[in-house]
Amino acid sequence: MNLRRLKYFVTIVDTGSLTQAAEVLHIAQPALSQQVATLENELDQQLLIRTKRGVTPTEAGKILYSHARTILRQCEQAQTAVINAGQAMTGKVSIGFAPGPAASSLTMPLLQTVREQFPDVLVYLHENSGASLNEKVIDGQLDMAVLYDRAPAAGITSLPLMKEELWLVGTGLCPGQSVDLADVARTGLFLPREYSAVRKRVDEAFALRRLSARIVGEIESVATLSAAISSGMGAAILPESAARALVSSTHAWMVRITNPTLNLPLSLNFSARQPLSPAAQSVKSILLALLNQPALEDRPLQLVS
Template sequence: MNLRRLKYFVKIVDIGSLTQAAEVLHIAQPALSQQVATLEGELDQQLLIRTKRGVTPTEAGKILYTHARTILRQCEQAQLAVNNVGQCLRGQVSIGLAPGTAASSVTMPLLQAVRNELPEVTVYLHENSGTVLNDKLLNGQLDMAVLYERAPGAGINSLPLLKEDLYLVGTRDCPGQSVDLTAVAEMNLFLPRDYSAVRLRVDEAFSLRRLTAKIIGEIESIATLTAAIASGMGVTVLPESAARSLCSATNGWMARITTPSMNLPLSLNVSARGSLSPQAQAVKDILMSLVSRPTMENHELQLVS
C-alpha cells in the first residue's frame, strides 16, 4: 500500500462513484480503476462493489476505509507538526457539536478566542447527532466532539465536562418554575428520536415511574421544534442551555422537571486511535475553558469534578 492509493480509495468511498472521483482527483477513470485493482491485489480482498448507481465498500473495504482515513490524517498532522516547529500553529481543527448542547452557547466565544490566540488556525464546526459525531471521530473526519454522552463506545475517549438539568419548555399554561413528571405525562410532547441522549433519559424516567409519555411528534430539527413549540400544540424537554434558547425564541416558559430531577452529562469526545495535532490540542484547551465556566449564559451548571 502507498499513501496515494489510500487517498484515492478514501475519495472513491466518500463520493460513491469512480467517475466522479476521477474528475475530482484529476485522473483518468481507467487509471483510477487500476489503482483500486492494485490495492485489492496487495490486500487479496475485494474492496468495492460496482453497481449501476456507483460503488460501495465491501466489509473489507469499510475496515480499510476507517484505517486509511486515520493513516492519512496522521500523515497530515505529522507534516503540519514539522512545519509548525518554531512557528505559530496553523491548519484546520474540526469540532462536532450535538444539537442543543451547552457548547452551542460558546460557539462565538470559541471562534473569537481562536482568532485571537491562534490566528492561523481555522475552526470547522459540524452539528449532528451524537451517534453520527462519534462515527466521524472514528473515521478521522472530526478532531473532537461535544455531546451528551452516557456510555461512550469502543475507540472513543470521553472527558466529562459538566451536567445540565432537564427542563420542560412550552408557550401555553405555564406550570410554574418546576413541574412534576406526573404532570408532564399529561401533556402533549415533542421529543427527538429514541437514539437521542435526551430521549433516552426521558424514556428512562417515565419507565421508572411507570408513566406513559404522550408523544405527538418526533423532531430533530431545532428550527422545526421552535415552530412546533411556538404554535402551542405541545411542549418539549431539553437541557437547560437549549431550553433557555428555545424559550427566548418562542417567548415561552421553562420549568425544571422534578420528582425525579433529571440531568445529562456533557462530554468532550476524541478518538482513542490517534493523538490530537498540536493545533487541535490548543483549540481543545480553549474549548474546555469556555465550556466549563459556571457562569456561561448567566445560569448555573453543575461542573463535573
Template sequence: MNFRRLQYFVKIVDIGSLTQAADVLHVAQPALSQQLATLESEVRQQLLLRTKRGVTPTEAGKVLYRHAQLILRQCAQAQADMNAAGRALSGSVSVGLAPGTAAAGLALPLLRAVRIRHPDVVLYLNETYGMTLSELVMSGRMDLAVLYGGRTPVHGLSFQALLSEPLYLVGPDSLGPAPGVTPVRLIADMDLYLPRPYNVVRKMVDDACAGLGVAPRVLAEIESASTLKSVIAEGLGATILPESMAREVAATCPAWISRLVEPEIQAPLALCQSDHLPLSEPAQAVRDILLELVGDLPGNVLGDHAYKP
C-alpha cells in the first residue's frame, strides 16, 4: 500500500471533496482521482461514495481512514524521534484531564514541570469528559488521558490506576445543617443534579442505589462544573462529586459536603493510553512527570514518586 496514496485518501476524507483536496495537495484532480482508483484497486474495495455535495467514505473507507490516521501518525512520530535523537526533547504532546476530578488539579503543576524539564515540548491540554477522552486516545488523536474508570477492560486501551477518591454529597446551606456522613439510601429523597448515565461517577451512584433497591431522584443531568456550582449556589438541590471537586464547589458558595456511606463509594482515577500505539519520546517523558505528580496526591496508589524540580 503506497504511503502517499494513504495521505491523499485521508486528506480527501477530511475535506469531503476531490476538487478541494486536489487544490490543497497541489495535485491535478485527474491525477488525484487516478491515485484513489489505484488505492481502491489495491484494497479491492470501494472507499468513497460520490455525491452532488462531494464524497463520503464507505464502511470500508471508514475502516481504512482510521487505520491510515494511525499509520501516518506513527510515521510522523518516528521521523520526529529520529530528528530529536541526541538533542533535547521537542515536539507536541496531548494530554486529556477529565474535569471535575483530581486530574484537573494536575494542569498547572504539569505545565510547570514540563517547562522546567523539557522546555521545547509543547503541551496540548484538553479538559473534557472521560468517554470523549478515551475515544480520542483510542483513535490516536490524543497521547494520554487522566480520567475516572479503568476497572473494566476496554479493547484498544490500557489503564494504570492512579488514586481513589470517595464520593461526597454536596448541598446548599438552605437544605439545613451539614450531616457528617450520608447513607446512600437517603439520596432517593433528594433533588439531585447528576451527569449523564454513561459518566463513571453516575454509574457508581446508580449501581450503589440499585444494590439498596432505591433510585436517585435526578431533576436534571449536568456535566458543566460552572453550572453545577450555580445550581448549588441558588439552592436548587444537591449533587454528588469526587472529594476534590466537592471541596472546590463548596468553597465557592454557601454549601456543605457529606461523605456517602453504607456503602462508601470510591471513584478510581486512572491514566489511559493506547495499548498498541507506542508513545513518542516526548509523550513518554510527560507520562513520567504525570506519575510523579500523582505520587504527591492523597489517596494515590503509586508509592513514592514525588516530583522534585
C-alpha cells in the first residue's frame, strides 16, 4: 500500500462514486479504477461494491477506510508540525456540534477566540446528530464533537462539559411548576428517533418506572417541532436550553419533570485511538476555557467539574 492509493480509496468512499472521486482527484476514472484494483490485489480482498447507484465499501473496505483516514490524518499532522516548527500555529481543526442552543452558543465565541489567538488556524464546524458525530470522530473526519452523549461508542474519549435537566414543553393548560413522570406518560409526546441521546434517556426513565410513553410523532427538525407543539397536538421533552429557546419563540410553557428528574450531559468527544494535532489541542483548550466564562455560567446549566 502507499499513501496515494489510500487517499484515492478514502475519496471514493467519501463521495460514494468513482466518477465524482475522479473529478475531485483530477484523474481519469479508468486510472482510478486501476488504482483500486491494485489495492485490492495487494490486500487480497474486495474493498468496494459497485452498483448503478455508486459504490459502497465492503466489510473489509470499512476496516481499511477507518485505518486509512487515521494514517492520512497522522501524515498530514506530521507534515504540518515539521513545516511549522518554530513558527506560528497553523492547521485545520474540525468540530462537530449536536443541534441545540447549548452547543450552538459556543460556536461564535469559539470562532472569535481562535481567530484572535491563532489567526492561521482554520476551524471547520459541522452540525449533525450525536450518533453521526461519533462515527465521524472515529473515522477521523472530525477532530472532536460537542454533543449530548451518556454512553459514548468504543474508541471515543468523552469529557463531560455540563449537564442539563430535561423539561416538558407544551401548549394549552399548563400542568403547574412541575409534572410527575407518570403524568408525562399519559401525555402525547413528540420525541426524536431512538438513536438520540434525549430519546434514550427518556426511554430508560419510562422503563425503570414500568411506564409506556404515548408517542404521537418522531420529530428532529426544530422548526417542525415548534409547529407541532404550537398546534396543541402534543408535548415534547427537551434539554432546558432547547426548551427555553422554543418557549421564547412560541406561546408554549415548560415545566420541570419530577419523580424522577432527568439529566443529560453535554460532552466533548474525541478519538481514543489517535492523538489530537497541536492545533486541535489548542482549540480544545479554548473550548474548555469558554465554558468557565461568566457569560456561559449565567445560562441555566450545571457545569460538570
